[in-house]
Amino acid sequence: MEHVEAYFGYCPECGDDNEHQDCLNVRASHFGCCHLHRLYWLIGLNLFSAWKDEDESIWKANAERLEGYVETKPAYCECESCKAENCERWRRKGELI
Numbered sequence: 001m002e003h004v005e006a007y008f009g010y011c012p013e014c015g016d017d018n019e020h021q022d023c024l025n026v027r028a029s030h031f032g033c034c035h036l037h038r039l040y041w042l043i044g045l046n047l048f049s050a051w052k053d054e055d056e057s058i059w060k061a062n063a064e065r066l067e068g069y070v071e072t073k074p075a076y077c078e079c080e081s082c083k084a085e086n087c088e089r090w091r092r093k094g095e096l097i
């Protein structure tokens with residue numbers, strides 16, 4: 001399997017096709033989502049500071065958008081090197097699921 005560069009998970013339906021995938025913030029919470037399959041997953045809290053540049057109206061719009069989507073478990077890269085003990089992505093999968 002080819003390595004998929006998607007540290008925070010990717011849409012289980014789209015795989016490494018990023019065209020419809022997005023990251024939306026609701027305050028300090030970061031959600032990955034797929035606009036095509038209407039799926040979302042929680043990435044984590046306050047991992048990147050970009051949310052601080054946004055405001056209440058953006059978070060409200062993002063929250064409303066995600067309300068119409070279904071929560072899912074994201075897919076993670078399963079290439080041999082990511083499965084190796086020292087891979088950060090693979091450890092992360094263990095933490096999140």
Ligand SMILES: [Zn+2]
Binds near residue numbers: 002079
């Ligand atoms: Zn990989």
Ligand SMILES: [Zn+2]
Binds near residue numbers: 011020038
């Ligand atoms: Zn998708």
